Amino acid sequence: xxxxxxxxxxxxxxxxxxxxxxxxxxxxxxxxxxxxxxxxxxxxxxxxxxxxxxxxxxxxxxxxxxxxxxxxxxxxxxxxxxxxxxxxxxxxxxxxxxxxxxxxxxxxxxxxxxxxxxxxxxxxxxxxxxxxxxxxxxxxxxxxxxxxxxxxxxxxxxxxxxxxxxxxxxxxxxxxxxxxxxxxxxxxxxxxxxxxxxxxxxxxxxxxxxxxxxxxxxxxxxxxxxxxxxxxxxxxxxxxxxxxxxxxxxxxxxxxxxxxxxxxxxxxxxxxxxxxxxxxxxxxxxxxxxxxxxxxxxxxxxxxxxxxxxxxxxxxxxxxxxxxxxxxxxxxxxxxxxxxxxxxxxxxxxxxxxxxx
Numbered sequence: 122x123x124x125x126x127x128x129x130x131x132x133x134x135x136x137x138x139x140x141x142x143x144x145x146x147x148x149x150x151x152x153x154x155x156x157x158x159x160x161x162x163x164x165x166x167x168x169x170x171x172x173x174x175x176x177x178x179x180x181x182x183x184x185x186x187x188x189x190x191x192x193x194x195x196x197x198x199x200x201x202x203x204x205x206x207x208x209x210x211x212x213x214x215x216x217x218x219x220x221x222x223x224x225x226x227x228x229x230x231x232x233x234x235x236x237x238x239x240x241x242x243x244x245x246x247x248x249x250x251x252x253x254x255x256x257x258x259x260x261x262x263x264x265x266x267x268x269x270x271x272x273x274x275x276x277x278x279x280x281x282x283x284x285x286x287x288x289x290x291x292x293x294x295x296x297x298x299x300x301x302x303x304x305x306x307x308x309x310x311x312x313x314x315x316x317x318x319x320x321x322x323x324x325x326x327x328x329x330x331x332x333x334x335x336x337x338x339x340x341x342x343x344x345x346x347x348x349x350x351x352x353x354x355x356x357x358x359x360x361x362x363x364x365x366x367x368x369x370x371x372x373x374x375x376x377x378x379x380x381x382x383x384x385x386x387x388x389x390x391x392x393x394x395x396x397x398x399x400x401x402x403x404x405x406x407x408x409x410x411x412x413x414x415x416x417x418x419x420x421x422x423x424x425x426x427x428x429x430x431x432x433x434x435x436x437x438x439x440x441x442x443x444x445x446x447x448x449x450x451x452x453x454x455x456x457x458x459x460x461x462x463x464x465x466x467x468x469x470x471x472x473x474x475x476x477x478x
Contacts, residue, residue, distance in 0.1 A: 154185070154225055160214050161248035161453050163201050169453050176251050177212070183253045184233050185225035189477040190272030190447075191247040192218040192305070193456050193469040195386065196413065201457070207245050208414055216247020217413065219254070220262060220271035222477065230256040238262040240271040242279050242412070242420055248453065250473060257421035260428055263436040269478035273442035273468035274435075277309035278427050279420065280385060280412055285310060285361055286317075287423070288408050289381040293318030295358040298350070298375065300368065302339060303330035305468035306385070308443040310361055311337040316434045322354050330466050337443070351375050359383075362409075366390030373399050373407075384409035443467030449475065 302323025
């Protein structure tokens with residue numbers, strides 16, 4: 122079942138006094154902090170079930186979030202198949218991003234309060250009713266964005282900021298090619314690059330998806346199934362690569378002198394035959410990253426920079442999350458099917474608590 126809802130005001134939730142929780146005044150409308158949560162479990166046969174488990178102990182630097190929505194990412198599908206195991210210190214429960222309401226804060230947290238509307242990059246455990254997250258990885262959700270739509274923000278914001286702006290240093294007046302421009306990350310990358318004043322090109326797999334990229338701000342698009350971006354586009358300064366495989370040499374050939382490419386996914390393959398001579402002659406920078414294994418300090422710095430440089434454009438409406446579809450948590454298998462089909466444009470979202478959306 123595909124769902125879309127509007128925000129309802131959530132009542133505050135009280136917290137118990139223990140070593141890791143700061144004391145708060147409790148009103149008559151408050152309820153006890155929960156001790157268990159429903160979550161999506163990966164069965165031995167790779168099917169999914171909704172089970173119940175205790176909520177982890179809240180640490181001093183964390184907040185407890187009542188989850189409204191959780192973003193569905195390709196990494197979740199890979200984890201389900203055993204191809205993207207979580208770090209040793211991460212939750213084995215799927216889910217890399219959430220939106221929701223803060224219902225408890227750790228003793229060392231001074232910049233978040235009960236009742237705050239936030240979205241957050243998680244250390245796993247996004248597919249849950251409640252989740253604990255480092256407070257430093259939370260970003261305030263403006264009133265102009267619905268809480269459910271905000272579930273589409275964190276992974277895309279952090280990934281694009283880190284790769285396009287921190288690693289590849291895209292600046293105003295430069296050109297950028299965004300592969301997979303109609304994906305959740307791609308649609309965000311186009312809008313963020315537009316806000317900073319770059320010229321944007323994009324690839325996508327259908328003419329309709331190319332039209333979406335152009336509507337978001339791409340100056341020119343290439344349907345990679347019928348065209349050749351290497352010959353149809355001018356040299357570019359930066360490439361955000363989600364393809365890998367046979368696209369990688371084309372990326373190197375297309376980059377302008379002193380160009381930069383960052384690879385964040387390899388949907389066309391993990392290996393490629395590369396001619397390194399153009400890289401040397403043009404002084405190219407070739408990099409890449411995954412978000413999940415990065416340090417909490419790195420993610421905290423990203424959150425600060427995103428809040429300063431990008432969130433004002435989200436508040437004003439210049440940047441908006443692009444939502445493909447929304448599924449109830451009980452329909453998580455269907456959400457994964459949609460994500461795995463490659464037919465989606467924008468983000469696929471799980472509505473964890475429909476009453477909050």
